[in-house]
Amino acid sequence: MSADYVLETRNLVKEFKGFTAVDDVNLKVERGTIHALIGPNGAGKTTVFNLLTKFLTPTTGTILFNGKDITSMKSAAIARKGIVRSFQISAVFPHLSVLENVRIALQREEGNSFHFWKSEKVLDKLNDRAVELLEEVGLKDYANTITVDLPYGRKRALEIATTLALDPEMLLLDEPTQGMGHEDVGVVADLIKKVSANRTILMVEHNLHVVAQLADTITVLQRGAILTEGDYATVSQDPQVREAYMGVEADDEVANAIAAESAATSAAEKESVK
Amino acid sequence: MKINKLYLVLFLLALVAPTVLYPVFLMKVLCFALFACAFNLLLGFVGLLSFGHAAFLGTGGYVTGAMMLHTGMGPELSILAGTVAAGLLGAVYGKLAVKREGIYFAMVTLALAQLAFFFYLQSPFTGGEDGLQGVPRGSLLGMIDLSDNMNMYYFVLAIFIFGFWLIHRTIHSPFGQILKAIRENEPRAVSLGYNVNDYKWVVFIISSALAGLAGSTKTLVFQLASLTDVHWHMSGEVVLMTLLGGMGTIFGPVVGAGVVVTIQNYLSGGELGNYIHIIMGLIFIVCVLAFRSGIVGEFQKMMKKNFG
Numbered sequence: 001m002s003a004d005y006v007l008e009t010r011n012l013v014k015e016f017k018g019f020t021a022v023d024d025v026n027l028k029v030e031r032g033t034i035h036a037l038i039g040p041n042g043a044g045k046t047t048v049f050n051l052l053t054k055f056l057t058p059t060t061g062t063i064l065f066n067g068k069d070i071t072s073m074k075s076a077a078i079a080r081k082g083i084v085r086s087f088q089i090s091a092v093f094p095h096l097s098v099l100e101n102v103r104i105a106l107q108r109e110e111g112n113s114f115h116f117w118k119s120e121k122v123l124d125k126l127n128d129r130a131v132e133l134l135e136e137v138g139l140k141d142y143a144n145t146i147t148v149d150l151p152y153g154r155k156r157a158l159e160i161a162t163t164l165a166l167d168p169e170m171l172l173l174d175e176p177t178q179g180m181g182h183e184d185v186g187v188v189a190d191l192i193k194k195v196s197a198n199r200t201i202l203m204v205e206h207n208l209h210v211v212a213q214l215a216d217t218i219t220v221l222q223r224g225a226i227l228t229e230g231d232y233a234t235v236s237q238d239p240q241v242r243e244a245y246m247g248v249e250a251d252d253e254v255a256n257a258i259a260a261e262s263a264a265t266s267a268a269e270k271e272s273v274k
Numbered sequence: 275m276k277i278n279k280l281y282l283v284l285f286l287l288a289l290v291a292p293t294v295l296y297p298v299f300l301m302k303v304l305c306f307a308l309f310a311c312a313f314n315l316l317l318g319f320v321g322l323l324s325f326g327h328a329a330f331l332g333t334g335g336y337v338t339g340a341m342m343l344h345t346g347m348g349p350e351l352s353i354l355a356g357t358v359a360a361g362l363l364g365a366v367y368g369k370l371a372v373k374r375e376g377i378y379f380a381m382v383t384l385a386l387a388q389l390a391f392f393f394y395l396q397s398p399f400t401g402g403e404d405g406l407q408g409v410p411r412g413s414l415l416g417m418i419d420l421s422d423n424m425n426m427y428y429f430v431l432a433i434f435i436f437g438f439w440l441i442h443r444t445i446h447s448p449f450g451q452i453l454k455a456i457r458e459n460e461p462r463a464v465s466l467g468y469n470v471n472d473y474k475w476v477v478f479i480i481s482s483a484l485a486g487l488a489g490s491t492k493t494l495v496f497q498l499a500s501l502t503d504v505h506w507h508m509s510g511e512v513v514l515m516t517l518l519g520g521m522g523t524i525f526g527p528v529v530g531a532g533v534v535v536t537i538q539n540y541l542s543g544g545e546l547g548n549y550i551h552i553i554m555g556l557i558f559i560v561c562v563l564a565f566r567s568g569i570v571g572e573f574q575k576m577m578k579k580n581f582g
Contacts, residue, residue: 053465079467091465093458104455105466107448113468114476116449123448166466 004031005064006170006200007052007083012061014047014224021047023224025061029170029217034192034201036211039221045204046088048221049174052202053085054078065170080108082169088178090155094148098139098158101147102130105165130165137161137191153184160191171195173203177210189213212236288431297427298495303535304434305492310515310527311441312484317513318522319445320477321457325380325509326367326387327485330360332394332504334486339406339499340399349412349420353433353490360486361479363390368478372471384506391504405500409493426495433491437484442524444480453477514554518561520568529569 007029014022022044029035037045050056052063054075063071070078079085093101106126107113115122134140137157142150147158156176163171176192177185189210192201196214205211211218211232218235220227228238235241291300309331316322338356341347347355371382394400401407411420420426444450455463456470463470493499502508511534519530534554541550565572 055461055464074469075464076467076469079465084467085465087461087465091459091462093455093462095458096454100451104451104463107451108467110448112448113452114449114473116444116447116476116480118447118449119443120446120448120451123451162466 005029006031006066007202008064009048009052010062010064012048012051012063013059014044014051014056015059021224022051022058025221025224025226027219027226029200029202031200032198033216034196034203034214036215036218037202037204037221038206038208038211038218039227042223043221044224045221046174047224049085049172049204052078052172053083079166079168082166083172084163084166084168084170085172086159086163086174086176088174090152091159092147092150092155092162094146096147097143098134098145098147098150099127099130099143101158102133102162102165103127105162106130108166133161133165134158136164136194138187153180153187156180156184156188157191160188160195164195168199170200170202173201173205175204175206177205177207185210208236285435292424292427297423299535299539301427301430301495302492302539303532304430305488305495306512306515306531306535307528308434308437308491309485309488310512310519310531311438311524312481312488313512314516314521314527315441315444315477315481315484317516318526319450319457320453320474322372322474322478323376323380323513324371324383324478324481325506325513326383326385326390327482327512328504328506328508329367329387329390330364330482330485331489331492331508331512332499332501333363333390334360334489334491335493335499335503336394336400336406337486338490339409339493342409342412342494343406348416349414349429349494352412353487353494356490356493357483357487360489361483364479364482364486365475368475368482372474372478384509387504387506387509391501391506394504395501400499400501403501405498406493407498409497409499411494411497420494430491430495433487437487438528440480441484444477445524449473449476514558514561516568518557518568520570520572520574523568523570523574526568526570533569 005028007027009025009027012022012025012027013020025048027048037048039045047056051058054073058071062069065081065083070081073081093104096104103123103126106129107123110126112118112122131140131143134143137160139154139157139161142154147155150158173192177188180188185207192203192214215232217229218232219229220235220241228235228241309327313324313327316324334356337359338352341352341355342349367383367386370386371379374382395402411426413419414425414429418425420429452463452468452473455468456473460470489503492503515530515534516527517530518533519528520526537554538550541547541553546553561568567575
């Protein structure tokens with residue numbers, strides 16, 4: 001059976017002044033799957049994301065989307081093609097209402113985004129669709145709240161609703177559960193599962209519980225290069241991965257998970273200090 | 275509907291104001307208020323600090339002045355020409371400036387504005403250090419004599435209201451929504467598929483054209499276009515007006531312009547005239563340290579706290 005790849009990179013390299021952040025990465029993301037990118041801090045996961053969405057320009061290598069070369073396209077054009085990304089820090093428009101956040105994404109298709117002479121009331125016809133999307137992520141009751149007042153977990157949910165508004169073929173999620181408490185992690189994980197229907201998702205994630213629960217394929221990065229690839233069972237048993245990920249060889253999977261949990265918790269603490 | 279009532283009251287006040295206050299002073303306030311509103315469209319609603327807006331004010335002024343002096347065109351066409359010229363200059367400058375962000379954007383606009391300054395200093399048609407003097411006001415549509423201060427005042431008021439309305443509309447338009455999105459989180463706006471530089475460019479053109487409109491009108495009011503209007507001091511002054519009044523609020527720049535022009539007028543006549551820059555500087559420091567949201571911004575906060 002020949003696999004159907006939505007997104008493919010060929011020999012992707014990114015160098016920053018003598019330092020190679022991404023080293024010859026050949027990533028293949030199969031259509032309709034959830035693909036996780038994991039690895040220790042500084043492994044180049046976010047850099048890969050930035051390359052894929054052209055927030056950074058690759059030094060060498062090609063990026064293919066549905067078989068077409070998109071290496072030279074700009075960020076906004078890639079988004080219009082159907083690859084929409086999220087960010088490590090929740091990407092919302094804080095001083096707009098929750099409804100307006102979603103509407104900004106819906107507005108793009110309307111083709112009136114340069115119409116400075118029209119009243120914004122013309123956007124009201126998008127409200128129903130926006131409320132539907134908010135309902136999908138459980139934010140319907142918050143439609144008129146100013147986004148900055150939302151709790152962190154709900155901001156991430158809003159971000160997902162905004163992304164879904166574009167109906168993207170592919171979602172790139174950069175640490176969607178970072179900085180969350182236990183209850184929120186579960187909610188967001190379920191949400192990701194839900195929105196993965198008919199879509200392909202590539203995610204960077206530190207929380208191995210979430211990865212185990214969601215990912216069909218896992219790629220482990222270390223120092224910018226791919227260490228190994230496979231499903232959770234394969235990857236988690238790989239001694240190389242254990243060493244790279246934990247720094248030391250861990251006893252068993254439980255130890256792995258505990259470490260990941262504590263990493264997530266400390267990240268959450270850091271976030272709340274901010 | 276509260277806000278509509280407020281507009282109505284302000285409009286009525288503006289109508290009767292020249293019977294109480296000196297019309298030329300009021301016209302000066304209106305011109306600077308429009309200038310500051312145009313500037314605030316960039317700073318307050320997109321987060322772009324232009325440090326070269328004097329170039330557009332001055333371009334509007336010089337072009338309108340030259341048209342009135344050397345062609346037979348009336349004030350309305352001359353003002354239109356000044357506005358269009360400033361808009362075109364804004365299109366060129368904006369195209370270059372929006373490629374940079376933050377302080378670099380400010381520096382690029384400043385450098386480009388200095389280019390304009392030296393151009394106007396050297397070109398033969400601007401009169402160099404003397405400026406364009408004795409610009410006739412002409413008559414509106416060939417019927418209403420604008421050399422009468424009252425007529426001129428209502429003409430300026432109409433221009434101001436048009437400019438203010440256009441800014442208000444731009445902010446509350448589908449386009450304005452994207453501008454706010456860019457101000458709030460630019461990378462996210464990009465990741466949603468918006469070419470943010472194109473949006474910045476368009477709003478830069480709108481802002482510079484309106485700054486030009488303010489400059490054109492000002493030239494007719496004072497019958498003078500001078501280097502003061504293109505000097506970088508002017509670019510700084512508009513920052514002061516906007517911050518003092520309240521950046522990102524719709525009325526802030528109007529209030530700020532009113533306060534600054536009043537202080538300047540009051541001081542320049544008296545003994546303190548020599549200290550005017552020191553006094554303005556102190557006001558600026560107090561504003562930045564003590565009430566960052568500006569007069570209107572602080573007032574809104576207070577209202578929200580006590581009555582919201």
